[in-house]
Amino acid sequence: MNPVNYLYLAALLFTIGASGVLIRRNAIVLFMCVELMLNASNLALVTFSRMHGNLDGQIIAFFTMVVAAAEVVVGLAIIVSIFRTRHSASVDDSNLMKL
């Protein structure tokens, strides 16, 4: 098997995540789709690291994980505070910026 298959897998997962962001309406599921896209890019980075024989790709994947963790914390806090004021987790319902 050619290790390029890992890249194809990453591309497929990224595509599924991107379609999910467009299709789903629930804000939490939307966030999960973003996480899936980040994971797919991590897989691609790890594969690139293996391809080139140095660890820089893995370092970037590590930083991506840290950023994803921070992003999830803030994003979920925003979702919770929107849910408190609107009683809805649907992205269709929140069409005003003010809370």
Place this chain on the structure above:
Amino acid sequence: MTSSGEAVQFWILAVIAVGGALGMLLMRKAVHSALCLAATMLALAVCYLAQGAVFLGVVQIVVYTGAIMMLFLFVVMLVGVTTADSLKEQLKGQRIAAVFCGLGFGVLLIAGIANARLSHFTGLAEANAEGNAQGLARLIFTKYVWAFELTGALLITAAIGAMVLTHREHVKTPRTQRELAAQRVKDNIQLPPLPAPGVYARHNAVDVPGLLPDGTVAEDSVMATLRERGQIRDVSPQMIRRMAELESTTADWLGRPPSARPPVTGPRKALETVPKKAAPRQAAPKQEEDEA
């Protein structure tokens, strides 16, 4: 080229990962989506381990599957567990268009990878010579140390941001118990505790209201939730007699002795006053038997 073992592993993991991702996309409930995503992340972690990224594989399991997915599940339980995704489209034909966009994007990405010259794979044997974690640590604390420091600032900002966003200010100070009691006295609606359910009725279940001395139902004795739902049990004499008949037929069918049967009570009579000089001491245990 890789070993056939890794090929088998890859195909199994790829099926799990893509299946999990599709499940996340297609499941209507957010909890199911979260579990599907957790399966995908675990499969990806094993992919990392197979590719020589040992540290990242473990971090993926600990941070993503352990921490982030649990955070997701917490928020789903707080927020979205009752809210299923609505199938109503705000923009007409948006879903179809999104599916086509996704397909086109995927074809573009995969065609791009297929066209790239990716025949040569160096492998990580040399880079991982002193150990994967050691190699990563060497890079993080030398070449990428500035980015690493910024990461710390980012994490602190995120933690503070989450606290600020979810913190709720009280508009006015919450009322103390003393103030609530004073308010109750002032309103003069119900000063003593509410009557207990079922005390003077046949059962002492919470949905059986207590009866007032004149035989009417004390609605206050049933909790407000059941009252709202209209789940107060009917305790009229007719109903109670029907229930007693039902119980006695059950006892007949089960072959219970008469002493083990519940007494058949009629409509409430006036309270009998016990004569003072009567009731010798020997009669007391016998009376208990009758009641049983």
